[in-house]
Amino acid sequence: MDSIEVKNLTKKFGKFTAVDNVNFQVKEGEIFGFLGANGAGKSTTIRMLCALLTPSSGTALVGGYDIRIQPEEVKKHIGYMSQKFSLYEDLTVEENITFFGGVYGLTRTAIKKRMPWVLEMANLRGREQSLARELAAGWKQRLALGCAILHEPKIIFLDEPTGGVDPVSRRNFWELINYLSEKGVTVFVTTHYLDEAEYCNNIRLIHAGRLVGEGTPQELKKKYITNPILEVECEKVVEALEILQKERWVLETSIFGTRLHASVEDEENGRVQIKKVLSERNISVKRIERIVPSLEDVFIHQIEKQPEESARQ
Amino acid sequence: MRKILFIIRKEFLQLRRDPRMLPILFISPIIQLLILGYAANLDVREIPTIVCDLERTMASRDFLSKFFNSGYFVLKRNVSSVRDVDSYLEEGSASLAFIIPRRFGNKMAADKATSFQVIVDGSDSQSAIIGLNYATMIVARYSRNILLEKFERFKFLGLKIPQVNAEVRFWFNPALRTRNFMIPGVLAMVLMVMTMMLTSMGIVKEKELGTMEQLIVTPVKPYELILGKLLPFVFIGLVDVILVLPVATFWFGVPVKGSVPLLFGLSLVFMMTTLGLGVFISTISRNQLQAMMTAVFFVIPQIILSGFIFPIENMPRIIQYITYIIPLKYFFVIIRGLFLKGVGISVLWDEAVVLFVFGVTILGMSVLRFQKRLG
């Protein structure tokens, strides 16, 4: 049975279309990643699925409940962690847990039973009396997650859960998500950290309100990237980029920090040509290597294919 | 039901955590009552007056003494020419000027009418009116006494002098202490301002901080949320009443003639309306600044149109109709009835019902308006 079924979901704010006719399904126990840049429509989608926003048209079934007709049922059976990990800053860790537990309908005894588990999972044992305000971002994030799953929901929605958190904490957090998924919880995550997307079972790429890619991480890389990608390490990267962009045999270029990624028709030819063209302009090339495409490459490739942003309005 | 308790607990915890909130909640009402209770005083006495006595005889001095012995007027200065009067009035160091023309006494002795000029600073029209009233009263009494003296002459002609004598008695407040009237009023005002302002921020605050999003994704129902946010302030309001009542009764000496439990009960009903209004404002505002502005917008008219200072009977018809929807108006009647008149529920029943209906309606509207949606 599908945990989440999305049918022609659309949301318009006046003339602006935030989410445009989106369709997909999420299986039970999947870690489902919703990837896109800021403003692509991720948060809007997740809010609709949580019955926080009313769709302009289309609908979705979450846990079997229709978000339009049975929003309160949906809310009973899901957990949600908002982008800002909304905790009560002036309450302690313990008080936050107690409050959210109570508001989800747990009895005091149930909360008492759950509390140690949440504290353990969030690594907050011994810090029960700290004010939420005093916690570092990594801990706040885990506390927020803990508060969202007190009632042991089958489906959880996490909106950019790792924003502003250090890499170690991020990895730990994903271990947590894996753990939950193994227990059969469906995890719907939005993120703009494409490296994190590798951890997902299934991915949707969203850009300007539309889905522009779907599949497992492996499938995505295979499906969309047919041409080899060469990574070029050289000086004056920006200049080199401009030079290569003009060449006909270079299909796509992008900068990754201090390196260039160039998509070419033929690997060998590409290598030779790049060296030649750049040294003609006195740019020394340190290294050229074919790389396995990352999701970022896929994403950029897909984006470039799309019509301009203005077509959305 | 249980969820409401969790929400209430959270509200109390949050209030307690902010150290500045506690004095605001419990100490400020007392201080407000103390200061404002003393200040709210409409008695106009000892009005500073300038005298320009152009005659300076026994007769004129005798006449003037009637004014200054009454306690209503206090002599600020004696000036020698009428022109000097101007600057004093302009400056505001005196509110009234008495001008006694020459030949005042002579005319009076000759049974002719004398003239006496009073100049009033109308910019302070409240004191002006009252000052004029006093002056008129004193002049009338003086005239009458003179007339009576003259009639003594006729008495031996066998003439009977009919007169009407009015014995005036004041009910409810025989000593006519302004305080008795004002203190209950100030108490009511303080209560209203505190409760309404506190709740108006409650819901909007969570909207602004983002925790509201987390709340509405839970199965909590709108009425549970609203009640949960409201009930702590009912408690605080009642505590405030308990705190300020002794101040009114023992410090200011304004006792509650009626039933104290009834006072608490009806205060509760009144708070339903103020808290309800606050919550309603919270549900219609997008951020706290807006909520605050709206709250101020709702409070100021209540203070001014409720009949606290300005009698409603004297307002234009249209505005009198508007006052029917001002809860404070009904509560004033209640609180004065309980303090001054000692009346019971049978008399105050109408007002209590109105407040109750108002409270329930506004709360209902708040619940309806509050949607568990972001958009």
Place this chain on the structure above:
Amino acid sequence: MARDRHTLILMLIIPAFLLIMYGYALNFDVKHISLAVYDEDRSSTSRDFVGNFYRTEYFDLKLYLGSISEIDDLMDRGEVKAALVIPKGFSENLKAGKKASIQVLLDGSNSSSAHTAAGYVSAVVQNYSAKILTKTLMKRGLAPLQLPVDYRPRIWYNPELRSAKFLIPGLIAFILMVILVVSTAFAIVRERERGTMEQILVSPLKPFELVAGKTIPYIFISLISAHLVLLVGQLLFGVSIKGSYPWLLVVMFLFLTGGLGLGLLISTFARTQQVAFMMAIITTLLPTFILSGFIFPIRNMPVIIQVITYFFPAKYFLVALRNIILKGGGLSSFWDQILFLIGFGVLSISLATLRMKKIKEQGIQ
């Protein structure tokens, strides 16, 4: 802040709107006092006497009572505020040239209204006495006596004693003060609460620049609001500025600056908007209404309280405003108020700046 259009509009419109409402609604006159009459005498004389009461605008005849016990209940309910009791033998006594006594019961709850009502009663009774006296004399062929004292009151600055003229300066002060202080208290706290404060503190802005940057837009809006109020005052109530307009601007500006300083000072003490709001309301709403001399004369307050009133700038503002608008006074008549206003402004802004400095140095807590 400009994006928050609703709030902006509210800030501009509320004062003028309130003025319209109050200008029409408010006056101190005590008129139309509801009167109940118990006439045991029931003669044409007594009826004529009663007529003297309700034919004035001071008393409204509510009803004739059948028994004296009804008075209790009516007074309790507040349905009548005055009761006239005329005993049997009223007209007989008058005819016989004797003293006829009546009883007047007044609701004493509102003592100033009661005082005034008593004054009216006294005036009506004395007028009536004078009338019958004259009649008696004329019957005997004697000339009617004139009242020895011809009393002519002249009212300056506000000849018709329109309460509106008195209240308008007060309303301007009241409304401006509240809105100004409350909204500026928000200015800083808002950032604090939202967490954007750190960014501002990290910036190279000096505390003074910070304060100025936050306050200037609000001063501007409040000035516009004040002018709207004056405009309404002029159009609907005929209150025009008798005195010098430049000085009016100066006074308003000083007042606003002081209020601003107060608002900022509050915002440095409050961590949440809720607290800031409550602090601002407590220091502006009721105090400006009650302690500024707007309604209750300061003269009659206990000395301690009078001292306290010196801390509220509304008081000085009011005197200066009334002076300039209604009396057309020159600088000589309000220079001391200006000094106080300057003093308050300097005090509040420097305190606020000091606090801001402290916060900047210590970081937010």
